[in-house]
Amino acid sequence: MKRPIVLAGGGTGGHVFVADAIAKALVASGETRDALGFVGSRRGQESVLLADSGISLTLLPGRGIKRSLSPRTVLDNIGAMIGLGAAFVTMVVRFGRNRPRAVVSVGGYAALPAGLAAALWRVPLILVNIDAVPGSTHRLLARVAVASCVIGDDVDLPHPTVTGAPVRDEFVQIDRSPSGRQAAKRTLNCDPERPLISVMTGSLGARSVNLSVLELAGAWSARPLTIYHVCGSRDFTEVSSRAAHIEGELEYRVVEFEERPGVLYQATDVLVSRAGALSIAEIAVSGVAAIMVPLPGAPGDHQTKNAQSLVAHDAGILVSDGDLTAQRLGEEIDRLLNDPTARANIEENARARGRSDAAERVATVVMSYV
Incomplete structure (x- = not known):
């Protein structure tokens, strides 16, 4: 069986639609759907929006980190870190078994465990950043990415190629x-x-x-x-x-x-x-x-x-x-x-x-x- 190309990210509809558009472009270029895989968040819309894609979907625990020092937020962030840690372990084990040909991050907290696991296994990591300002996930993953697809020359990410932002057909x-x-x-x-x-x-x-x-x-x-x-x-x-x-x-x-x-x-x-x-x-x-x-x-x-x-x-x-x-x-x-x-x-x-x-x-x- 062909080693997969993994598209990781999610938590919002925007991330999901971008991943889906890229997947369709990869299929149009000759990849088969069973050679692709989505990685997203259990808390996001992925399970609904990608249900009919024909591409395998892995949903991870975890949530985004909130920017606040209130007691409730601190507890939520501890839970988020535990969830992201569990998600990272899941991805390390998964990638150790199937050794993806590449991992594509579209951003969002669900992309972080897959991106870090890709770096651990020396799998090429490509960032697809559609915001004018990179989010925290991509700023962290930038250190280990081999390429960045960006919307303009002024986006501060390494090894950039200006592609624009993928949208639905x-x-x-x-x-x-x-x-x-x-x-x-x-x-x-x-x-x-x-x-x-x-x-x-x-x-x-x-x-x-x-x-x-x-x-x-x-x-x-x-x-x-x-x-x-x-x-x-x-x-x-x-x-x-x-x-x-x-x-x-x-x-x-x-x-x-x-x-x-x-x-x-x-x-x-x-x-x-x-x-x-x-x-x-x-x-x-x-x-x-x-x-x-x-x-x-x-x-x-x-x-x-x-x-x-x-x-x-x-x-x-x-x-x-x-x-x-x-x-x-x-x-x-x-x-x-x-x-x-x-x-x-x-x-x-x-x-x-x-x-x-x-x-x-x-x-x-x-x-x-x-």
Whole structure:
């Protein structure tokens, strides 16, 4: 049996989607699915999102380390370290048996045990870093990595190759022509003649964004628009309940999770989003005019830096979480809706920053080491 190529990482949907995109590119390059393996976290979404991949999945214990010295956090971090230690032992034993041809880390705490085990067994370790600022896992693994796939020349990791951030095929294939947008709106059962504002802030959602959008929907209830609000699981019950009381010309759609994000991006006239690395990559590849609200307190403030990578090229709008209100959000959306030329320029600039072949570029780097 062929020695595997292992794709490790997880804990968030962003990591999982990147690993899946790379796996598909490796299969397209000639690898078989039984010669690949995923390593992820028991606490993450891997078991659901990768269930139909046809690739073996190993789920590890452990969790991320929290940055706090409170007694509760210290106890949680002790438990996290024990879990990561157990995960490392599991990977050392596993890699000793099957000696992978390469290990690819997409980041997140689930990648750390696999990366360290790869170093112990002298297996080539390739980092795929899609954030503007490397996370703690990749800063640690950088010392033993043979290559780093990065989104730009300014990312501080060793042996870099600029590949861009791998995204799902459905974003690469988007048709954002006027007819394509109308067709996507019909697919979503939305009025194809109305401007569509979409809101996407991750599987859990973002409370500050959710509440601002909810308030804005109430203020805009008489406007002939569509707001398609993917609010996430954490606030869905509250947001959907309050949204039911908003009546008027506005079409306000609240959903917990969108199973067709590519269709939604194709239909979107203005997007409101957090600024995770994968979100930035999807915005760029799709060519969507986005208002980005970075997550406050993210390690190294990496979401702000992610958003700035687009803002610096007039390819998006940044509103800090602290400045976010329904009024400010409405002003920014109106500015884009009322100036089609400015909106089209942002879309074009965003598209110029995207790399639709990023997954294939990463696969090429990986295959050069196996």
